[in-house]
Amino acid sequence: GENVEQHPSTLSVQEGDSAVIKCTYSDSASNYFPWYKQELGKRPQLIIDIRSNVGEKKDQRIAVTLNKTAKHFSLHITETQPEDSAVYFCAASIGVDYKLSFGAGTTVTVRA
């Protein structure tokens, strides 16, 4: 089955700096890559997603890039703010599979 690896497991950044989280996947058939943010004690919420026919997608301070050849995708958060502190999960899915394979998560701490 699909295996998703996520790095780093923890990330501490100064407010205003950028944060980058990287994920790799194993199944070349995967074509849907969502990113979820989970604040302490809350449910995971989708922050951005990308499909395999797109190489990059941006939404305000958040961007995701996808390299299908290398089978990796990354989340970029610019101008980080304290409210960006949370656990971020990447995931991969195949077509109409409706099964998300998640990375282990990255705990992001934004220092004021």
Place this chain on the structure above:
Amino acid sequence: KAGVTQTPRYLIKTRGQQVTLSCSPISGHRSVSWYQQTPGQGLQFLFEYFSETQRNKGNFPGRFSGRQFSNSRSEMNVSTLELGDSALYLCASSLGAGTNTEAFFGQGTRLTVV
């Protein structure tokens, strides 16, 4: 529009007992997936239901089962509970037809097995 609702929010059970968790998806969503979240294993896929049929299943033992009703509400059952079943159980709903669309998560049910 109401979000995904899971009940109960918290459960404490004894080893050997069984438990049933409930998930009501967003209105109009026909796909419900279940995930187990633990600090050590992250988010692990249990199974997914669409139109009352299990479409996909993760690598969990047969003690974990589920079903979906005609109104798309889903239940998950765990029998013969073990200490290692203590976790946050999350369900997610999505439209379920065609290619993957956003999955919306519920608040989860925190199960503690003692």
